[in-house]
Amino acid sequence: MKLLNMIFIVDDDPIHQQIAKIMIERQAISTGIRVFSDAQEVLDYLRDKSGDSEALPDLILLDLNMPVMDGWEFLEEYALFCQQLPKQIKIFVLTSSIDEKDRERVAGYSFVTGYLTKPLSKEIISHLS
Amino acid sequence: MNVVRLEQHYRYLQHLEAAINACAFSVSIDALGIVTAVNLQVTTLLHQSPDLLIGRPLTSILPPESLVQWYDWYSKVLDGASVSGEIGFKLPDNSPLWLEAGCSPVCTNDGQVEGCIIIGMDITSKKLAAIKREQNEIYYSQVLEHLPLGLQQFGTNGENIDMNSRQREIWGDAHPFFINPDYKWLQDPFYRLNGLAAIFEEARDTGKTIKKEILLRYREKRIRNITRLYPVYFEATVFPLTDKARNMANLFLILDDITEKKLSELSLQKSERLLDNIIENLPIGYIQFDNFGFIRRINQTQRVFFNSPNPAMRQPFNVMNDELSIAFELDKLFAQALDQNKTFRIEKRIDFSQDSNWTTVDREVYLDLTVFPVVEPVDKEMIVVALVNDITEKRAQEEENKKNQVFLQQTGSIGKIGGWELDTDTRFMRWTDQSYFIHGCLPQEEISLHKALSFYSAEARENLQQLLKNCSDTGRPFDVYLSVVANGQQKRVRYIGQPGYEDGRLVRIYGVVQDVTEQLEIKDALTRNTELMRLFFDTIDMGYAAMEKNGNLNFLNRKAEKMIGHSVAIGSNIFEEFPRLSGTVFYPRLQECIEQQTSQSFGIYFSGADKWYDFLLTPMQDGGISVFMRDITDSRKLQKELRKANEQLSNLNKNLVNQNKQLEDFAHITSHNLRAPIANLKAxxxxxxxxxxxxxxxxxxxxxxxxxxxxxxxLNDLVEVVQIRKDVNVEKEKLLFAERLQKVMDILLVDIETSNIKITYNFEAAPFIEYPKVYLDSILQNFITNAIRYRSPDRDPALHLETTKVNESIILTVQDNGIGIDMERFGNKLFGFRKTFHKNKDAKGIGLFITKTQVEAMGGNIKAESHPGEGTKFIITFRTE
Structure with a gap:
């Protein structure tokens, strides 16, 4: 199994941030993990490093329900420039919502690889890579 | 003839007859042997009268013993001769009659023999004795002749007088006795050497009987081609015979062949010597006791084993009264063997250190004792032999093995269980590999008790020490959980110990030690989790139950049990435990909740119990359902609501649509906002x-x-919201805005002063309102809190409240100069449950939601106008009747 370069966890819930980080670290599927509480920061980072393939993450776990900028806004913004990125970043929505409407809405974003519901588990993580 | 002479003669005859009649038998017979006269003696002897006897043949009355003799006599008499001698007859009873008789012819006048007269004296008894003597003599000589013993008669100088056939046989035909008449055996060097001559001389000289064993000669025996000489032993007895004058007359030699006896005796001796040797050199101890328990004999092995300091001490030792042997019941063993005449084999532990008299072994030994009675062949006395086999080492090995076995069994080969054993004498411990592993040290390390205890914390050490002490003092076993530090790692172990006795003496404490760290942690965690859950769910003032779709309960809090009316076992079904639910809307709403995966909120009135319960069903991700329930019976508000519902149906009708929508929102909210933390909880x-x-x-x-x-x-927030939404008919009262504002400001005094916010108001247009006091207070409090929380760092915070009246509705505007909200982005979420739009840590996203709820519950509405950096203005429209 190939190690993922870098995983971004985007979630405002500090507890969930820790949980996700620990669980992913333990599964050792990536070389690094970064945690963001603010989706805006992630957007800024991706825009900033859009020329540096190495600096870009291989995978993003994105929460939907966040203050200031939520997951939906992030997806809207990301859709605008993802074509210009030097590599394809896998994006998984990771939310506590089991609302079918949310799932359908996420399915509308073709660049989103999957819709995952919390809590994270070993099984889920093993399917990420 | 002269008559006188004749007369005289006659008288003489008469006299003679009388004399004969007095002492002798007299019978007269004729020439034909017919009795013609008998005297009185004869008739008396035969018990018959003379008439019956006369005229019968003599041979029929008294048959002669020997007819030959009789006819010899008779014929001689008939020839005119007289015969005398001993003659025998048979009496009618067949007994013999012997007579010393004379038989004389009786002649006629012409000199013709016409008969005879027999006169005889009874000599029967004398004759019979003589016959017997004669017979005896024959018999004895025959016996002597054929005696199995050799018998020889010598003169005093050793001259051979006579010998019996056996003696001849013994000497053999070639012996000089029979060849050389001048043979002087007493001078024969052979007999001088073997002692026979000496025996003879001694008997002759002392007059006593002398008996000795002698080797008389050798016998040749050919075995295949080899001729071997075998000694021939005889017992020689020489005894003298004296004559009437007490002079030595003859000497007799009796030779008795005792070769066989002698040989077997010799071989017996030999085998005895051999046996003796064997016993002496037996690798096991041999002790022979006499009938009384004194030691007769001890073999070498046993002597070495006893290592007796003073072998003489053994002399007075008696197994029946020695202290040591009594202490170890050897006396009983001895007595048993003797009494029951049986062999006893037994393993005995004997502590020789308790004896200083007859052994210096000075240690505890295990002996395999075989004790058996024997009849002593010589004196026929019953004696006892003890075979002693020192099996101390073997036994120690066995003990060790046994211990090991027990040890292993107790330890178990699987699991994190180690065995241990404390030797209470040496204070050293035996550990299994697992024990070493648990304590984090290398196997084979010497473990003293001190060292073993050093693995434990001071407290645990003290505890363990005390337990060991108790165990050794009172035999109390123990089972305790302790903390141990192994290789710097904290572990929890279970320590189990029990005393081990040997002959009633504590020799060890042993048991197991088990690493229960993991076990305990899991248990702890589970207990803690459950406790936390319970604690948490018990603190909320709502009934809470988690159940499967089919209604099987996984969890209930105390409140829920109270509401159901009894304690409920986990795993039971809610419909069974709470039968009042059947037939209510609960089941269809539950199905809806499951199918749509949406929360369902509803109330049920239980008419029997006159209770109103509120229910909130929320689907959980694992497929289960969370049930929240509230008893709202006691709420006067509800009763009022019911009353008012009747009175003001039309009013409510309008609001119901709105409220339904709100409830749906609420369901959505709960499913979202509860799910996130519960997902975290699960993870x-x-x-x-x-x-x-x-x-x-x-x-x-x-x-x-x-x-x-x-x-x-x-949940608290939700409870509050649920409360608000349900209490549409919460009691309203006439409230002065200024008064309520002042009250709230008093509550928030600290915050207001710290933030230095300036609060102004103008309620002149609408100074009061019919409204639930709690709601209005809450609304005002939220606005002030928000204004403080989201104040701008660029200016002094300020808040202005104002009321106006538009179309019978009272409008409250609340304007702050805070940081403002981007209404384009967040307008739709502004009043959402737990929605925040700031990175402010205090933001909980609940205040405006509740405010909105409280406003809408009373039929009003709320909106906001804001620009980032310029503050926010909220406009609340209170519906009036």
Whole structure:
């Protein structure tokens, strides 16, 4: 199994941030993990490093329900420039919502690889890579 | 003839007859042997009268013993001769009659023999004795002749007089006795050497009988081609015979062949010597006791074994009264063997250190004792032999093995269980490999009690020490959980111990030690989790139950049990435990909840119990359902609502549509906002249970606390919201805005002063309102709190409240100069449950939601106008009747 370069966890819930980080670290599927509480920061980072393939993450776990900028806004913004990125970043929505409407809405974003519901588990993580 | 002479003669005859009649038998017979006269003696002897006897043949009356003799006599008499001698007859009873008789012819006048007269004296008894003597003599000579013993008669100088056939046989035909008449055996060097001559001389000289064993000669025996000489032994007895004058007359030699006896005796002796040798050199101890228990004999092995300091001490030793032997019941063993005449084999532990008299072994030994009685062949006395086999070592090995076995059994080969054993004498411990492993040290390390205790914390050490002491003092076993530090790693172990006795003496304490760290942690975690859950769910003033779709309960809090009316076992079914639910809307709403995966909120009136319960069903991700329930019976507000519902049906009708929508929102909210922390809760529990280190587990526990706190908060908020939404007919009262504002400002005094916010108001247009006091207070409090929380750092915070009246509605505007909200982005979420739009840590996203709820519950509405950096203006429209 190939190690993922870098995983971004985007979630405002500090507890969930820790949980996700620990669980992913333990599964050792990536070389690094970064945690963001603010989706805006992630957007800024991706825009900033859009020329540096190495600096870009291989995978993003994105929460939907966040203050200031939520997951939906992030997806809207990301859709605008993802074509210009030097590599394809896998994006998984990771939310506590089991609302079918949310799932359908996420399915509308073709660049989103999957819709995952919390809590994270070993099984889920093993399917990420 | 002269008559006188004749007369005289006649008288003489008469006299003679009388004399004969007095002492002798007299019978006269004629020439034909017919009796013609008998005297009185004869008739008396035969018990018959003379008439019956006369005229019968003599041979029929008294048959002669020997007819030959009689006819010899008779014929002689008939020839005119007289015969005398001993003659025998048979009496009618067949007994013999012997007579010393004379038989004389009786002649006629012409000199013709016409008969005879027999006169005889009875000599029967004398004759019979003589016959017997004669017979005896024959018999004795025959016996002597054929005696199995050799018998020889010598003269005093050793001259051979006579010998019997056996003696001849013994000497053999070639012996000089029979060849050389001048043979002087007493001078024969052979007989001088073998002692026969000496015996003879001694008997002759002392007059006593002398008996000795002698080797008389050798016998040749050919075995295949080899001729071997075998000694021939005889017992020689020489005894003298004296004549009437007490002079030595003859000497007799009796030779008795005792070769066989002698040989077997010799071989017996030999085998005895051999046996003796064997016994002496037996590798096991041999003790022979006499009938009384004194030691007769001890073989070499036993002597070495006893290592007796003073062998003479053995002399007075008696197994029946020696202290040591009594102490170890050897006396009983001895007595048993003797009494029951049986062999006893027994293993005995004997502590020789208790004896200083007859052994210096000075230690405890195990002996395999075989004790058996024997009849002593010589004196026929019953004696006792003890075979002593020192099996101390073997026994020690066995003991060791046994211990090992027990040890192993007790330890178990699987699991983190180690065995241990404390030798109470040496204070050293025996550990199994697993014990070493649990304590984090290398096997084979010497473990003293001190060392063993050093693995434990001071407290645990003291505890363990005390337990060991109790165990050794009172024999009390123990089973305790202790903390041990192995290789710097903290472990929890279970320590189980029990005393081990040998002959009633404590020699060891042994048991097992088990690493229960993991076990306990899991148990702890589970207990803690359950406790936390219970604690958490018990603190909320709502009934809570988690159940499967089919209604099987996984969890209930205390309140729920109270509402159901009795305690409920986990796993039972809610419809069975709470039968009042059947036939109510609960079941269809539950199905809806399951099918649509949406929360369902509804109330049920239980008419029997006159109770109103509110229910909130929320689907959980694992497929289960959360049930929240509230008893709202006691709420006067509800009763009022019911009353008013009747009175003001039309009014409510309008609001119901709105409220339904709100309820749907609410369901959505709960499913979202409860799910997030519950997902965290689940993940954390999994992580906690799988955690490998204490540190990690502690981290997860603290995180769990956080999550639970959050759930608690969320639930409290939800409870508040649910309350508000249900209490549409909450009691209204006439409230002065200024008065309520002042009250709220008093509550928030500290915050207001710290933030230095300036609060102004103008309620002149509408100074009061019919409204639930709690709601209005809450609304005002929220606006002030928001204004303080989201104040701008660029200016002094200020808040202005104002009321106006538009179309019978009272409008409250609340204007702050805070940081404002981007209405384009967040307008739709502004009044959402737990929605925040700031990075402010205090933002909980609940205040405006509740405000909106409280406003809408009373039929009003709320909106906001804002620009980032310029403050926010809220406009609340209170519906009036």
């Amino acid at each position: 954390l529990m999994v992580m906690h249970n799988e955690a490998s280190s204490q540190h990690e587990r502690e981290l997860y526990l603290s995180m769990l606390h956080e999550v639970i706190k959050k759930i608690d908060e969320t």
